[in-house]
Amino acid sequence: MRKVIVGLGLLAVTVALVLVVGQMPFANSAFEHGKPRSFEGVVVTRPFPMLLVARPGEVEPQDKYSRYLLVAPGKHGADDLVAGFDGKQVRLQGQLIYREGGTMIKITPGSIAAVDTAPADRESTRDLGAVSVTGEIVDSKCYLGNMNPGQGKVHRDCAARCLSGGTPPIFVTADGNEQFLLIGLDGRALGRDALREFIAEPIQIQGELLKTGSTQLLKVDPSALHHTPDGLRAVSKGSTFAQ
Helix, strand or coil: CHHHHHHHHHHHHHHHHHHHHHCCCCCCEEECCCCCEEEEEEEECCCCCEEEEECCCCCCHHHCEEEEEEEECCCEECHHHHCCCCCCEEEEEEEEEEECCEEEEEECCCCCEECCCCCCCCCCEEEEEEEEEEEEEEEHHHHHHHCCCCCCHHHHHHHHHHHHCCCCEEEEECCCCCEEEEECCCCCCCCCCCCHHHECCCEEEEEEEEEECCEEEEECCHHHEEEECCEEEECCCCCCCCC
């Protein structure tokens, strides 16, 4: 009996160690909960609310601004909070959410105030052509650091609620090296539940790649998304795409 008990104890410890080692490591992301900061920049409301903060010094035109996605508390986008501020210089308070490749501000409601300055220059958008990418659709708020892990099937239900509440959708490539904000063919935000069926699943998407400053956007047609035996695949009707 002693040998059996000792053996079972060692087996339990071994299994526990194997499970710990086999777990996916947490992402290098952060949410500065309870640490509000002050920010000043230009609000852009389309396709998603963002704050453009001027970078000091001599920089290239495409690097003139740091771009921060904006969200509201809870599982909500910031559309209502920034209504009426499009193109205006503002001051606001909020908490940073960040991960390599993207930064976000969770706005403190009621903290936005317009600043009496000259309107900022609009950034140009470059069309980089058609691409085909493989990865996963996630909600930007959790993926960038509000939750950890903020992706995968374990996070699917939470991501669906965040996207339904207006949080911008991000497509993350399988290797984690690229992020694309997903938008409709008209360049506007997609319907809030347009991607619900495809969240947290392996998927290949083909679309038109745009770049504004350092932000990459991918135009997609949700009606062309469909399941296939080897995962999910998106084909844009009547178009030919480069790999």
